Amino acid sequence: SAIYHNIKSAAKQKKKQLAILIDPDKVKIENLGKFAQKINKSIATHIFVGGSTVEENETENVVLELKKHTKLPVILFPGDVTQITDKADGILFLSLISGRNPDYLIGKHVEAVPKLFRSGLEVIPTGYILIENGKETSVERVSQTKPIPKQDIEIIINTAKAGEYLGQKLIYLEAGSGAKEPVNFKAISEVKKRLEIPLIVGGGIRTKEALDLAYNSGADLVVIGTAFEEDESFFEEIKV
Template identity: 45%
Template sequence: MSRNPKKVAKTLKQFAKNQKKGVAWLIDPEKVTSETWTHFSGFDNERSVPDLIFLGGSTYSGSGLNDLVTEIKNRCQAVPLVLFPGSRFQFSEEADAILFLSLISGRNPEFLIDQQVQAALSISQSGLEVLPTGYILVNNGEVLSVHQRSQTLPLLNTEKQKILQTALAGKLLGMKYIFLDAGSGALGSVAPDIIELVKKQIGATPLMIGGGIDSLQKVHQSFSAGADLVVIGNGVEKNPGFLTEVLSYRNWLNHSLIIN
């Protein structure tokens, strides 16, 4: 299939360079319902769509992924579909890109490097755009499915120095993106002071923030603190109108940045 090999990378770099803000809609394959598909009917112009669609989940086996990717792309060809894999089995050559994650907040070798080694050849041969990402789990101490699956504990929002050191280690190791994630369904999101601290130190490296973002206030706080891209998923599952609200806010915010 024909792909722009650097489309997602260019998008993320432009956010970081121009201080524009992006939104990724995370779809969990295990939670796709008829309500999920209704969102696509509202994607009638570029201002009404997310910048990226992420697809993946902590416990998903990967069964039927190709069909799901194809269905999503048929419904929304204009938005790049990025795999956000919970394991090496969540892989499809039909996607546009893949977050090549290393869980650097934990010390479980399976998710630091082993899963990546086992998936590397298939990904390399696929032609997918690869996004090397330092993945850091951060919240207020909640243990969620991602922590159970990875057998790691999150760094705490109070552990500022450790979070900063971890993010910088990822950057120095050559990871081109940093993703701070509170975990799907988290009650609390990544603290704004953590986002601000990390962004100041990683500079032009695009910063993604996800987990627990279920209100416009949290979106605003994340963007104001320095997030280049916010990832929303569980909030949309709980409130179908939330996606439209966030996209409208993104449009307003980016327009105000242009004016100023």
């Protein structure tokens, strides 16, 4: 339980945590060493690995390569059961609680158990909430669920709190990878006010301002993928 314990105690101390999301579908293994060096020198605290559509074994190759080059915790953020590998340190065991597709609420989780059992992976139950961002995202497409409309703050709050009452250890407010607009600061701050467990926010964050706004609104851990895929100089922009 080291990963979760550390996220929680950093959150309590109001330390800003940043996960770099690596989509195995979008990186070349041979570039990962250099990329990991940049991550090591940055403010990043975690590496997440996952995507909506990833070929079998690709995730494991990416994780193995990353583990050669970094000491940061490498955590699976899987789009599907096939992305589970015991070479990572942990897994966000995501239940898509904004949606009403039983496969993504519990079905795939049952399928995942044989892979997780005795894997040594730290399994971190995570209530995953998809919020409308101005365009369709791959989470929406793949999971065939509707995101919560961004103005429905009450529903977002109640969904997050229901997740906590159900025993989720983290709540993840997701605008979707490459989102047009990140999760609104109001949704972040209203959820944060009522939540006892740490709050993750991600999707569409591509400027230092957007990152700071997410932290200042109450995000304990922010996830960024696309901004680094598109331009690695973003590492410079987010120093300190």
